[in-house]
Amino acid sequence: MSDTISLMRNIGISAHIDSGKTTLTERILFYTEKIHAIHEVRGKDGVGATMDSMELEKERGITIQSAATNVTWRGHGINIIDTPGHVDFTIEVERALRVLDGAILVLCGVGGVQSQSITVDRQLKRYGVPRLAFVNKLDRTGANPFKVRDQLEAKLGLNAVMAQYPIGLEEKHEGVVDLVTMKALYFDGGAGETIREGEIPESLVDEVQKYRELLLDAASMFDDELMEGIMEGEVTEEQIRRAIRAGTVANELCPVFLGSAYKNKGVQPLLDAVTGYLPSPGEVENRALDIDNNESEVVIESDAKKPVVALAFKLEDGQYGQLTYVRIYQGTIKKAGDLYNVRTRKKFKVGRLIRMHSNHMEDITEAVAGDIVALFGIDCASGDTFCDPSLNVSMTSMFVPNPVISLAISPKDKAAADKMGKAIGRFVKEDPTFRSYVDEESNETIIQGMGELHLDVYVERMRREYKAEVDTGAPQVAFRETITVRADYDYTHKKQTGGSGQFGRVAGYIEPTGNDENYEFVNEIKGGVIPTEYVPSVDKGFRTAMETGTFIGYPVVNVRACVNDGSTHPVDSSDQAFQTAARTAFRESYMKAKPIALEPIMKVSVEGPSEFQGNIFASLNQRRGIILASNEDGMFSVVEAEVPLSEMFGYSTVLRSLTQGKAEFTMEFAKYGKVPQSIAEELREKYEKARKEGK
């Protein structure tokens, strides 16, 4: 491993809303000497924190989009990736987590492990991201870092161990004792920039000794030398550090650090822990999918000399055009070098190559594996993989889930219309799960996404960032239709009314694919009964028919359409004739194939005090939910269920009133499921009625 890569860190800062994530980030930027004044998150001076560049985030006090910022700390380059915490932004979260090698889990010293900390931690676990805990706000009334450590163990199942001991809590919080060096650390100067080492206060010596032993015990599991050292009564700082690092990198130990970012305490030792205990990109194994080999996994290496593999994980509109953030997994990206976009299959040349700092950008000529940089003026979408033209691998599956919810939006005036169009164009590029189209019948713009909140955020962003005022309709569930049995068709399209006629005959069958494939076209034409040039027309005809099913009027999915016979006319057959023939053939055989209605089913997770479990179970049951699991640990329960999306509108209000506001829920798309008979009939009636009125 080269020196450069061992000195790199790519980290995320994850937290519950209001545990002080933004303040902590701000302080980190300050201490790394990149910015020179500290602004509060909702600051009186109106400048706001540097990382949250979006107005909306400032207002809500939360961070929605990931941005990468490079800082330098004691010879190490640290890229800080802002991670969105909410499950509704699935694609965003997944992308941000993909590019992290380690994380700081920020917890409020008073609130401790809150429901969202659990969500965030679960996401980190899913991606196997090693983490440090930082217990913040120790200056607040009721702060208790020991309780928070207990919760890390009990609620998150982490092997959490104190790496520091607090010197005073609440208004008496002065600093921390480093349990490795056994020194007291105080933070002097106007903004805590000067660290003063001192002896451990007399009154704390016994307790500190106790916690040091706990730390040594926990760490010794990861280093034999330390284990021996403890038995012989002689351990070195280096042994302890090595052991903590080994445990943390292996994701089996979570050292806990303390402080108060707001009061400028404990931030620099946390930075030391980031460089000391979190892994460098070279220590993390990454895998890509081999497109030429059925998306099978291949290991890629953080080797600067190998061909490039990089992931575009975030796009941003800058003053000078589109900025694309990439994480390089393998090889070296050079200015003016060639790269290949795996999705679009297009080669392009690297123009400007940029390293982003919190307040300025730096032009660079090359960047190596492990690093996070930005490219200018590249036409691409978030989630695209760029690689050396000799490779064809992708960092993400090409599979993008279909949106499950749609919302009609209309601009309030002419000016808003243009801005809205611009905003939508941008969002579609950023987020493949966000889509938009114009409904032909109502002439309304429809936006589609993965959940209510997902769309809410984009509507908000239109208002804030693009100043586009829009009216929204009621959210609509994206139903689907599919068939359940095979049905044969044999249809002749014939028309001879003046001019040239139209003729095309197609025969074959449609059947359920029985897998996740939305549509398969099978050509079993023999002897050229349908000329080769018209076979694609048949395919196209089926596709058109599937856009709107005739059962409830929604798109048809999971159909295999096979054509195995037909006839042609030397003069009257045409592309158009065969398209029409296939389309009509599909519609005529469709009802024979026993269609059913499908609806999006969400995986819902409700977290709250156990005393409300009965209410939570009942509320899910009433919503046609299937309870899959319930995890109860003392006073706290997590219930997991699958619930149809159509039943989930307004659930947050209901849940709040059922649980005195003490429970929260998250949901994400799970699958499409069959709509119950009675509801399918309602949908069918509505569709039939609309069709009759339309005629």
Add this chain to the structure above:
Amino acid sequence: MVREELIRRSPLRILEKSIHGGVGVGNIAVIAARKGTGKTACLVHIATDQLFQGKHVIHVSFASRTDHIMSWYEDIFREIARKRDLEDAMTVHDDLIRNRVLMNFNQHGITIEQFLKSLRAMIVAGGFAADTIVIDGYDFEAGDPESLRRLRDFAKELKLTLWFSASTHREQSEVDENGVPMLLHSYLDHLAVIISLTPEKKHIRLRVIKDHDQYRSEGLHLELDSKSLLIVSE
């Protein structure tokens, strides 16, 4: 093979025959064995068999996380489906899942009142009409007969059958005069059926220790296949 035949030919029918047709509603059965002998596999197989019959099962675990238990069910289902060449396995699988709920507790952090309250909440408020509850990882050493009596009353009231697993330690290998592991001796009044798992040369043998009011120590013609972790007839 279709579902009905699969149920009929399940080796668990042999088990039922040898305990007078089954454990019975309102009763408690225990599978006792040393750690790592295959108790969870047995419980999951028994639960899956119930699910095949269209019954509703709550799987309670005091030890594993629910995602862990889910993969147990996936594995056991896959093995059964493959072995019996089950028709339309995916549809059957989805059916089964609808009738199964997993509940995970921390035994040392919960009282029997809370535990029963949560089960009742699931069955009554959650509208989950459970027939069988399997309880894995209950610590009989830390537990008490009174809790078990209350569980049995609960089972009688809500017409449930309860299956437990009990971990016997190596140092407690001694048994009482009826062949019952000492660990379960004080619980005997509340247990209708006790089955033990004993490792033999190649397999793990199922043995009926207590069959309602009879004590036997009879090896069944059933064993746990160490590869598939399914109960099979020899």
